[in-house]
Amino acid sequence: MLDMSAAYPPLSPATALVALGRPDREPGAPVSPPLVLSSTFTAGGDLDYAREGNPTWEPFEEVLGTLEGGRALAFGSGMAAATAAFSLVAPGGVIVVPRVAYSGVLASVRQRVEEGQVIARAVDLTDTDAVVASLPGADLIWLESPTNPLLDVADLPAILAAARAQGVRSVVDNTFATPLRQRPLTLGADVVMHSVTKYLSGHSDLLLGALVTATDDEAVRAQLLTHRTLVGAIPGAFDTWLALRGIRTLAVRLDRAEASARELARRLAGLEGVQRVRYPGSGAMIAFELESATVAQGCVDACRLVSASTSLGGVESQIERRRRYAGESADVPESLLRLSVGIEEVEDLWRDLSQAVAAAVDTSR
Numbered sequence: 001m002l003d004m005s006a007a008y009p010p011l012s013p014a015t016a017l018v019a020l021g022r023p024d025r026e027p028g029a030p031v032s033p034p035l036v037l038s039s040t041f042t043a044g045g046d047l048d049y050a051r052e053g054n055p056t057w058e059p060f061e062e063v064l065g066t067l068e069g070g071r072a073l074a075f076g077s078g079m080a081a082a083t084a085a086f087s088l089v090a091p092g093g094v095i096v097v098p099r100v101a102y103s104g105v106l107a108s109v110r111q112r113v114e115e116g117q118v119i120a121r122a123v124d125l126t127d128t129d130a131v132v133a134s135l136p137g138a139d140l141i142w143l144e145s146p147t148n149p150l151l152d153v154a155d156l157p158a159i160l161a162a163a164r165a166q167g168v169r170s171v172v173d174n175t176f177a178t179p180l181r182q183r184p185l186t187l188g189a190d191v192v193m194h195s196v197t198k199y200l201s202g203h204s205d206l207l208l209g210a211l212v213t214a215t216d217d218e219a220v221r222a223q224l225l226t227h228r229t230l231v232g233a234i235p236g237a238f239d240t241w242l243a244l245r246g247i248r249t250l251a252v253r254l255d256r257a258e259a260s261a262r263e264l265a266r267r268l269a270g271l272e273g274v275q276r277v278r279y280p281g282s283g284a285m286i287a288f289e290l291e292s293a294t295v296a297q298g299c300v301d302a303c304r305l306v307s308a309s310t311s312l313g314g315v316e317s318q319i320e321r322r323r324r325y326a327g328e329s330a331d332v333p334e335s336l337l338r339l340s341v342g343i344e345e346v347e348d349l350w351r352d353l354s355q356a357v358a359a360a361v362d363t364s365r
């Protein structure tokens with residue numbers, strides 16, 4: 001692979017996204033990495049069987065690892081990556097988890113608890129003292145900030161420093177912030193987790209996950225790599241190739257979506273019928289609350305441009321009432337809508353959202 005370390009170190013993140021993970025510059029060589037569709041490789045080289053490694057994973061892992069300031073491993077989905085991270089906890093171990101975070105991760109922890117594999121302590125991530133008080137005797141703390149879907153922000157520097165001081169391993173789900181807005185390894189995290197499905201790939205056309213470990217942490221990386229290989233939690237080559245294609249434009253997509261989100265959050269806060277807006281000040285996720293579950297669902301149904309669908313981080317804006325799922329936490333208000341702001345023209349988004357809120361409020365009268 002092309003070595004950019006001598007170019008103009010350090011490359012700014014927006015440039016690294018574009019420049020890294022490319023083939024060596026030899027005359028006639030492809031500029032973009034080829035998609036390698038082969039389950040096996042001729043004996044005698046570095047690669048053997050494609051569950052252990054695929055040349056198509058490497059450029060993506062190189063780009064993401066550099067951006068986060070560590071070394072990345074790609075997985076078949078965000079949940080496959082989370083499951084690999086939980087494998088770091090020995091049977092009977094103690095995991096500290098947020099009371100509200102991505103529902104799939106919490107469901108996975110709950111299942112482990114019910115099976116008697118681990119003990120979980122749930123904490124309010126916004127209460128730093130309570131989080132720190134939960135650390136003694138724990139083996140791993142799972143953090144997510146900003147959280148899905150409440151957009152709560154944890155004091156990561158304080159919590160990660162406390163975890164490190166007490167020898168508690170930490171994992172940060174960095175899906176919402178992306179490495180362009182937050183780099184948890186530089187704040188003291190041991191492992192960073194991504195649902196690449198969201199912002200990093202950015203086009204709502206694949207599922208992929210990743211874990212990033214500190215450059216000098218060979219032991220944890222080896223454990224996670226062994227898990228990936230033996231469980232078979234590997235990404236498909238084509239999905240990883242698409243994810244690399246998507247991550248190239250992350251900086252321009254996120255800058256634009258964030259500028260629109262900031263404007264929409266400001267306008268929503270002044271819109272009749274909107275009771276509360278949650279926007280953490282950066283990123284492109286917003287949550288807002290209407291009068292009731294019925295009005296909120298009416299708003300979703302009245303959107304014509306914004307897509308009524310689950311998931312987030314794509315070029316197209318999406319809206320969802322999270323409590324439509326029985327598995328969503330009861331701490332999430334019934335009337336809360338999660339809005340993933342895409343890269344459409346902001347005035348078109350505002351027209352759609354403001355008419356949808358007005359229509360839903362009207363219907364309820």
Ligand SMILES: *Cc1c(COP(=O)(O)O)cnc(C)c1O
Nearest residue numbers: 077078079102148175195197208
């Ligand atoms: C979507 C999501 C996940 C799960 O990732 P998948 O790619 O769907 O398996 C984990 N954490 C957060 C914050 C998410 O939004």
